[in-house]
Amino acid sequence: MDVVKVFLLNSPYLKLDYLPPLEVQVSDLKIGSRVVVPLGKKRICVGIVQSICFLDSDCEFNLKRIVLPLENPLISETYFKLIEDMSKRYAGNFAQILSNVLPSIFKKIPRKIWIGSKVYSVDKILSSDVDYTRYITYWREKKVYFFKDSDNFLVKLKNKSVKKIRGKIKQAIIDLLKENNVLSISEIKSFLAKKNIYSSLDKLEREGLIVIFKEKTLQNRLSSVEYKLNNSQYNIAKEMEQVLTTHKFETHLLHGITGSGKTFVYLHLLKKCLEQGKSAILLLPEVALAWGMFQRLKKLLSYKHIYFYTGNLPDLEKQRIFYISSHTPTLIIGTRSSIFLPFYKLGLIIVDEEHVESYKQEQGIYYQTKEIVYFLAKQNNALLLLGSATPDIKTFYSANQGNIFKHTLDKRFGLSLPPKIIVIDLKNKQNKDIFSQKIFDKLSDVITKGEQVIILHNRRGYCPILYCSSCGNTIKCPSCDISLTYHKKNNSLMCHYCGFKIKFPPICSVCESSNFSFYGEGTEKIEEFLKKKFPNITILRLDKDIVQSRHKFKEILQSFERGEGQVLIGTQMLSKGHDFANVTLGIVLDGDLGLNFPDYRARERLFQLLVQLCGRVGRRDKRGEVYIQTRNKALDFWNFVENGDYIGFCKQELKKRKLFDYPPFVNLGLIRVSFARDWEEKDVFLDELTKQCLIFAKNFEGKVLGPVPAPIYYLHSKYRYHILLKSLQWSNIRTFFLNLKTNLLDKRVLSKKRQVQLILDLDPVSIL
Secondary structure, three states, X not given: OEEEEEEEOOOOOOEEEEEOOOOOOHHHOOOOOEEEEEEOOOEXXXXXXXXXXXXXXXOOOOOOEOOEEOOOOOOOHHHHHHHHHHHHHOOOOHHHHXXXXXXXXXXXXXXXXEEOXXXXXXXXXXXXXXXXXHHHHHHHOOOEEOOOOOOOEEEEEOOOOOOOOOXXXXXXXXXHHHHHOEEEHHHHHHHHOOOOOHHHHHHHHHOOOEEEEXXXXXXXXXXXXXXXXXXXXXXXXXXXXHHHHHOOOEEEEEEEOOOOOHHHHHHHHXXXXXXXXXXXXXXXXOHHHHHHHHHHHHHHXXXXXXXXXXXXXXXXHHHHHHHHHHHOOOEEEEOHXXXXXXXOOEEEEEEEOOOOHHHEEOOOOOEEHHHHHHHHHHHOOOEEEEEEOOOOHHHHHHHHOOOOEEEEEOOOOOOOOOOEEEEEEOOOOOOOOOOOHHHHHHHHHHHHHOOEEEEEOOOOOOEOEEEEOOOOOEOEOOOOOOEOEEEOOOOEEEOOOOXXXXXXXXXXXXXXXXXXXXXXXXXXXXXXXXXXXXXXXXXXXXXXXXXOOHHHHHHHHHHHHOOOOOEEEEOHHHOOOOOOOOEEEEEEOOOOOOOOOOOOOHHHHHHHHHHHHHOOOOOOOOOOEEEEEEOOOOOHHHHHHHHOOHHHHHHHHHHHHHHOOOOOOOEEEEEEEEEEOOOOOHHHHHHHHHHHHHHHHOOOOEEEEEEEEEEEEEEOOEEEEEEXXXXXXXXXXXXXXXXXHHHHHHOOOOOOOOOEEEEEEEOOOOOO
16 A cells, blocks of 8 residues: 655644545656645644555555645755754754745645646635546646736836826835836736735836836846956855856855945856856845845846845745746745745855844744755755954954965955044943034034035934833833833833833833833934934934835935935944945944853954944945944953954954853853743742753753853743754754753653743744
8 A cells, every 4th residue: 555654734743644645656756746635523734755565455444535736846855954953953853944935825725726627626626526637637737827827918118208206006016117218017016015915017118218118038048237347256156156067065254344346246156156057046135125136136136037035035036936946947035935946057146244143043943044055065966155343253263274275355446445444432421412422513514515414323223122110110011021112203111022012101010100201212213313413404313113115115215325314323234235325424322232141152243243334334445434422431341343354353362262161162042931920830940940940951962051041031922941062063952952851751851842842942043
């Protein structure tokens, strides 16, 4: 008896045995195929075929039959190996990991199936023997489709002089076409993240503003705008081009200072990879940066299959790109979720700003993007390129050890020079103004000259701390051990962790007073202060409160680039990857913010942020200046910042990490423990947890620290504890976690799964 083993893509995420579908030979069914299977008495769900085996026909159990085969296959053998590696690496459930990384549309029963030119539903196919037989016949001949591609319908701007029109969606379409000239309907839907744009397109066409046409043979030829590399860029690009040509796996680090032209090296390699008929992926840490890079490369490279991809695209667009990338050489520009596309002949992976923490996924399934792309590059004999002005210290150490090939771009592209960095000591400052007098005078001077300024303050809102004037009590979130931030625009207090919000003024929980005082300042307060001081200029703000969408982010940046705003205030989102031609002054209002966090990466994180901010200043022929305010200038940290000495900073950090046993000298695992505030058995659980940790620590090859309360002890209405594991071998950390979890389950301490949660976070980027 032939048995098909299937991973369920829905809860309970099991691997179950089924008989092949009716009228289907097991030889027709491929590993990685998507199938519809029965579960329980009435339920049907979607799964992926893991294997096919033969069992003795006399076996005493009654197997159910696969209801319907779908894509055959949906994922490849390499894709399976990737999920298997993730399952072992992160000690997770194979089916659950697979379900998390696939686009959600593949976990659902298809709503429409095209058989030839006719559209069917699954119910219709299953309710008729004739329709089912017809379906299987077409399925076997690969003439069944689960997606209708509208990519061949193109939209072109007819009247380029049009400026403003009525309707937000219509205006957004016009703006896109002004930038890109010709786009497919699918691309417009992707850019605008809108499911239904057809009525807007129809109106624009009737108004004579656009032309919609179908091109029968879209060219897939590659061409590019002429560009010239300088000698350093050329030599580096040529060396890596040889690796692409020989089709061998290698990892390279491109350490280039901000403004050195790393993007042109990327462009050269991407072009060469596509010329060889291979796929490539360019990863960026944030959606806005990926979007900007996509628009830039679309203008430089003329190639049909260049796609922008993030996890928040519409389902149908993700499905379309998934199908195309599985059988066509494509260039994907996107965020970390892009790595789970089924690339056809993957030849090149580029991770830009490789040091940024958002490459670590810390919701649902925990994973580190750089580990995944390393596995993919090795499996596909592809070139892996990591790029940054401030590489992760672990990456820098690995390159110096000879494990990674290292290239350096130590001069800015063209005639621009790195800015002069001046650290201002606030220790003896007399007044309570936001700006020191020296910085304010410089700010006034630059504004008078008509030049632009960027101001970094990594704290949004109007005021971060509100305390009772009567009793001194700090107003905190009831669900988190965090102060509420005052937002003046909507007169409310908000928790920036869980989103809890109340109107101002609140009632003090201790003395019931409603008299409050403010402490500190956020970007909203800084904006208000500067508008009072400089009423005749436009001041823009870039933070999460202002930027509610990708398009708002782009609108603010473009406005600043056009010179419509002279001052741009923002959080860390303004420090990465932007190219402002007229910015000659950068200001960091609180350089100490984050420096003293109880986290071994706190200094590295702040150094990277400051260097990236400096990279936005003086990017043309005018040399800029960056002023940083601190209350402790005596720290040697500030000498490295002032001199832009990344290598010196890394060497000092590595000495400290070696002394205190932190990466890259050990592997780090963090077991995150959380449970509900009202859990009655929490004391019993904590006693047993501590006891089991002490038992397993005796045979653990490394150090076990904890359990101890997390630095942020109370978050999202849950108490949080940490167990920190240090070992030279990842396997020791995984074994400790699995043994601990198994033992607690055996003792029924974890029987209430909704009350307590244990998560293993390998190589944590934050231990708060």
